[in-house]
Amino acid sequence: MRVPGEPALRALIAALHDDLAAREITDADLAAERAAILASWNAPLRTAASCSPHLLPACRHLDAAMAAGRNHPIVSAIAPFLPTLSWRYGYPEHPEWPGLAERLAFAPLIGARAIFTDVAAHLGLTLVAPETHYPLHAHPAIELYLVLSGTAEWRVSGAPFTLQPPGALILHAGGIGHAMRTGAEPLLALYVWRGDLATAPVYVAEDAGPGGAGRASAASN
Numbered sequence: 055m056r057v058p059g060e061p062a063l064r065a066l067i068a069a070l071h072d073d074l075a076a077r078e079i080t081d082a083d084l085a086a087e088r089a090a091i092l093a094s095w096n097a098p099l100r101t102a103a104s105c106s107p108h109l110l111p112a113c114r115h116l117d118a119a120m121a122a123g124r125n126h127p128i129v130s131a132i133a134p135f136l137p138t139l140s141w142r143y144g145y146p147e148h149p150e151w152p153g154l155a156e157r158l159a160f161a162p163l164i165g166a167r168a169i170f171t172d173v174a175a176h177l178g179l180t181l182v183a184p185e186t187h188y189p190l191h192a193h194p195a196i197e198l199y200l201v202l203s204g205t206a207e208w209r210v211s212g213a214p215f216t217l218q219p220p221g222a223l224i225l226h227a228g229g230i231g232h233a234m235r236t237g238a239e240p241l242l243a244l245y246v247w248r249g250d251l252a253t254a255p256v257y258v259a260e261d262a263g264p265g266g267a268g269r270a271s272a273a274s275n
């Protein structure tokens with residue numbers, strides 16, 4: 055399958071950069087992360103010659119999530135990539151939350167094994183089926199999420215769930231546990247990873263603090 059080229063990627067990066075640049079951000083950590091992302095991907099990225107699209111069961115909700123977010127410029131910019139995405143779920147079975155492989159899916163666009171390669175910052179999509187608890191997990195990478203569609207509950211270790219609507223920015227410091235919980239709508243969100251891009255996320259024990267104490271299992275994505 056032919057891969058959308060650099061122009062399509064540039065349109066996506068521009069949509070993200072425009073969104074971030076237009077925001078009033080007062081939190082110092084979030085402002086620093088925005089500045090780092092605005093400085094990312096300014097050089098040409100290596101493009102995969104071909105790709106092997108792969109769907110997971112959670113992708114049955116992708117059309118609804120895309121339709122719900124269709125007015126967001128980033129959603130429009132990711133649309134050309136949808137036929138080429140390789141959706142993955144790499145965690146082992148969670149001891150308390152079975153069946154997550156049917157309900158969660160992740161698609162890298164810029165990553166180690168993605169359509170485009172970069173060593174400083176990765177970018178991709180997270181899809182969560184309705185009525186799903188994506189339990190606490192952690193990774194050393196710094197993560198910025200931008201919600202594209204679906205209002206879901208989000209929390210970090212030691213804090214309660216709060217509703218995050220489309221357009222919300224959520225910053226996860228490296229090593230801190232974080233979780234999402236969907237209701238009737240699927241959740242589609244864009245993630246950006248920086249820092250340690252080689253270490254996979256792991257499920258952590260409920261309310262494990264920063265550093266990921268109580269790690270239960272490792273994922274391959």
Ligand SMILES: [Fe+2]
Nearest residue numbers: 197226232255
């Ligand atoms: Fe994460």
